[in-house]
Amino acid sequence: MPESTVAIKGTKEGLLIALDPSEEWQVITTELASRLDGQSAFFAGARVTIDVSTRPVRKDELSSIKALLERRGMSLWSVASESSTTIDSANALDLRATYNAPQNNSLSDDSTPMFSAEEDGTLGVMIRRTLRSGRTVHSQGHVVVFGDVNPGSEIIAGGDVIVWGRLRGNVHAGANGDTSAIVCALDMTPTQLRIAGFITVSPPDKRRKPKPEIALIRDDQIVVETWQ
């Protein structure tokens, strides 16, 4: 039974600890702690990647795992998951996050799969002011900003990003891999624009006239065209 819920493997990059997504979190952490304590001297100093598969892990859960490892002289540096909740938690803790696309034959469906606004209700945020430098907005759904997005700020959305103002910060639409996501703004000069796995920067064109534009993926690249 222990073998099935917690699997510890050595890899080139350090230890890989895979946690069974179907078992209860409490049981898993207890099991992990006792497994590590059994061979504490062997594991001390190891750099650890945690693979939680489809399980959505909250930030506090992830940080308790991190603390659990640190108490045993190990360091958590990377998280692999099929759940975007887990990926967000990992990002929030400044851990390296690897997103594995969900498997269709996966039995558990408690992960956050591709987001569908119509079916899941309106997931998203509406921000009614200017996002200033240093602000970050994360959303599984869409993000609508009623104001400017200043340089030094960041929007990461599972869905679309709409800016009713000037977009000059960093923006990532379709962050979970949705290549149909779009970004639009009244003035589109982002520091960096990403849609799903594609990335682009604004051309250094100084004397351009602000006009509403939309960015989307066409033929495997980001194109920006007039928004009408």
Place this chain on the structure above:
Amino acid sequence: MGVNAGVTTSGSRTPAPVKRARVVTITSGKGGVGKTTTTANIGVALAKLNQRVTLIDADIGLRNLDIIMGLENRIVYDLVDVVEGRCKLRQAMIKHKQLPELYLIPSAQTRDKTAVSPADMIQLTNQLRKEMDFIIIDCPAGIERGFRNAIAPADDVLIVTNPEVSAVRDADRIIGLLEAENKGPAKLILNRVKGDMVRKGEMLSAEDVTDILAIKIIGIVPEDDTVVSSSNAGTPLALSENSRAGVAFQNIARRLMGETVPFMPLDDSPNFFKRIARLFASGQ
């Protein structure tokens, strides 16, 4: 925005209201943009307008304001001594050499920002409010404890920035943090502007800066070589009338008091004088 507390309206009602000083914090985020120089000069300019002013150096551990004010050798007690109860508030207030209504509370050089809390700053300024017209706090660079100490008691916040992308970026962050603290809209001082570079499009203009920051400008201070020499000499520019930066600081002080003062033309001196000469020529 009230011009100045204590201005009596027609007909005296009940006892005169207790005079409440305005606490103005001068901050920037980025270091080296001229916060301390601005604090010193605005303080001097306000005192010259017959305001009772106390300057507080909140940059604990990196004491500077006393040097620019030329008061370094008069320090006996400092801000941390007051907060920790080693002296009375009055004892830490150093009176300026020429302006009898201008005081400085220096910061401690040997401690760090954690020696004072935001609550301490509020309490200290509340003690001073009755006796002063303006309390001006020189905020340290950064967005950590020192910043939070300095803005805690603030009624008004002035953000100093230079016409550089990095300084503007930091100012933007500061504005966001102030919004989160529910401090009213901050005002901007654009420091070290070079008129000729702006004209050639090599330097951000006031419009470029407000385009991003979207807050009101309360002062535009031209780059002026005499700023450095006067800071080194401990005699802030605003003491004398004959420098462009000094006049700019005096204008900020007047605007703080509610006056409407037009912004100076941004041309640098040679052109400025040429223009005046042309003006006279055409008049004759």
